[in-house]
Amino acid sequence: MTKEKKTTGLAGGLTFQYENLFGEGRLTEAMMAELRPAMDAAAASMRRILETGFAKAHLSKDGTPEHVYFPRQAYLREGNPNEEASLSRLEAMGEAWRHHVDVAVFLGIGGSYLGDKVLFDLSTKPYWNQLPVSAREGRPQIYFAGNNVDGEATQGLLDMLTYQAREAGRPLRVMLVPISKSGTTMEPLSVFSAVLVYLRQHADLFRIDVTAVTGLDKDESLLYRLACENGWPALAIPEGIGGRYCILSNPGLLMGAVLGYDIRALLDGAREMVERCLSAAADDNPALLNAACKYLAAEKLGADVEVFMGYGDRLRSLGDWYVQLLSESLGKRQDREGRTVYYGRTPVVATGTTDMHSMTQQHQDGKRNKVIQFLEVTRPAVALPVANPFPQEPALDMYAGKEMDRLLKAALAANETALTGDHRCSARYILPSLEARYAGQLLMFLMLSVAYEGELADVDAFDQPGVEAYKKIMKADLAR
Numbered sequence: 186m187t188k189e190k191k192t193t194g195l196a197g198g199l200t201f202q203y204e205n206l207f208g209e210g211r212l213t214e215a216m217m218a219e220l221r222p223a224m225d226a227a228a229a230s231m232r233r234i235l236e237t238g239f240a241k242a243h244l245s246k247d248g249t250p251e252h253v254y255f256p257r258q259a260y261l262r263e264g265n266p267n268e269e270a271s272l273s274r275l276e277a278m279g280e281a282w283r284h285h286v287d288v289a290v291f292l293g294i295g296g297s298y299l300g301d302k303v304l305f306d307l308s309t310k311p312y313w314n315q316l317p318v319s320a321r322e323g324r325p326q327i328y329f330a331g332n333n334v335d336g337e338a339t340q341g342l343l344d345m346l347t348y349q350a351r352e353a354g355r356p357l358r359v360m361l362v363p364i365s366k367s368g369t370t371m372e373p374l375s376v377f378s379a380v381l382v383y384l385r386q387h388a389d390l391f392r393i394d395v396t397a398v399t400g401l402d403k404d405e406s407l408l409y410r411l412a413c414e415n416g417w418p419a420l421a422i423p424e425g426i427g428g429r430y431c432i433l434s435n436p437g438l439l440m441g442a443v444l445g446y447d448i449r450a451l452l453d454g455a456r457e458m459v460e461r462c463l464s465a466a467a468d469d470n471p472a473l474l475n476a477a478c479k480y481l482a483a484e485k486l487g488a489d490v491e492v493f494m495g496y497g498d499r500l501r502s503l504g505d506w507y508v509q510l511l512s513e514s515l516g517k518r519q520d521r522e523g524r525t526v527y528y529g530r531t532p533v534v535a536t537g538t539t540d541m542h543s544m545t546q547q548h549q550d551g552k553r554n555k556v557i558q559f560l561e562v563t564r565p566a567v568a569l570p571v572a573n574p575f576p577q578e579p580a581l582d583m584y585a586g587k588e589m590d591r592l593l594k595a596a597l598a599a600n601e602t603a604l605t606g607d608h609r610c611s612a613r614y615i616l617p618s619l620e621a622r623y624a625g626q627l628l629m630f631l632m633l634s635v636a637y638e639g640e641l642a643d644v645d646a647f648d649q650p651g652v653e654a655y656k657k658i659m660k661a662d663l664a665r
């Protein structure tokens with residue numbers, strides 16, 4: 186941690202720049218110093234979680250003790266969420282689907298959807314589904330369903346598949362991938378059922394396969410029972426991996442494997458981050474430092490909104506994933522001692538530069554209750570220059586000859602400078618590129634940051650009791 190620049194991270198990898206969280210009207214070194222004992226305790230708790238899977242006071246929704254194994258996803262080891270055998274199986278599946286599956290429909294919601302969407306966006310080029318199969322190197326088109334119960338959206342998917350099958354003049358090879366840890370969630374289960382029935386009714390148009398991803402417990406998971414009864418392959422959502430923390434195990438890695446993403450490098454990056462983030466010394470622990478800054482901003486400055494603003498379209502789904510991670514992990518009525526605390530802050534996803542033309546006005550002039558968290562990727566996947574086809578219009582010369590990424594970065598820097606000029610809180614994550622290793626670093630960094638903040642605030646970052654209230658009401662209604 187350099188005092189002046191306030192930058193930390195992994196050498197050659199993810200960087201966390203946080204100097205703009207400090208200064209007039211923002212955090213102080215004294216606030217940080219006051220938090221040191223709690224940070225020491227948080228680091229000790231995280232080491233215990235990694236070593237034993239034990240997190241203070243964490244119980245499953247049926248009230249029994251439940252392990253927390255999310256950091257172990259980074260370590261390929263027997264008994265861990267990922268083993269050499271499970272990874273090889275995923276890679277073999279990815280290869281087997283290549284040239285043999287035209288369309289894969291992933292059906293999940295919450296943690297069983299959001300991580301897959303991130304890995305889809307990281308693995309593919311834009312307009313993936315519209316590209317010819319040669320440009321996709323035989324990999325399937327990917328669609329998402331069951332992340333809502335929307336009849337119109339589901340019918341639209343079925344209509345589109347039907348048109349495709351008719352145009353192909355041969356049965357469309359469709360792989361359905363229902364994903365649900367509990368195996369009973371309304372949205373994926375009901376949409377999966379509707380889709381399966383339709384495809385079976387049109388057997389002349391479709392050849393259907395199913396791969397289920399769920400908890401492998403027949404008593405608990407209806408989806409697993411169906412997989413066993415129907416002879417569908419089933420991948421485990423392992424014990425100790427909650428939905429919003431599962432992106433680096435089977436539910437997320439399957440997407441990567443199917444699209445030829447380097448899932449081993451993804452885990453390498455995640456492991457580098459775990460190992461960097463176990464120290465009690467904040468200077469050596471970027472995730473703990475991030476958590477401490479956000480916690481202090483909330484407690485001392487009233488920053489109850491965090492805007493996650495990635496510059497570039499491919500980062501949008503990462504923001505959506507982070508929204509769930511932050512909301513479900515930290516939005517808690519009670520702390521782990523049973524005291525009413527109403528902890529948490531509201532996450533907001535923004536995309537740069539798009540939302541500079543909608544939200545930035547609020548960020549710059551609205552309530553001083555926000556941290557704007559920027560995400561920048563240093564090396565773009567594509568270097569596309571802008572030209573001026575209208576030499577008679579010199580106003581366009583300003584952009585001509587510059588790569589689009591140069592404009593993107595100018596916008597980010599300007600946004601940050603404007604906020605800082607008004608003593609507003611912002612910070613920046615910087616990734617060298619969106620290669621799998623750096624993506625793994627970032628994903629694990631964010632999961633660790635949220636888990637660390639749970640320790641600092643003394644709330645259980647691994648349960649979500651608040652969602653039971655509406656579920657009870659809805660189930661009673663649907664049972665009538």
Ligand code: PA5
Pocket residue numbers: 294295296297364365366367368369370373427428429430509513649
């Ligand atoms: O983080 C969580 O646990 C939830 O958001 C779940 O992922 C979501 O409710 C879906 O649950 P399931 O995977 O059991 O269908």
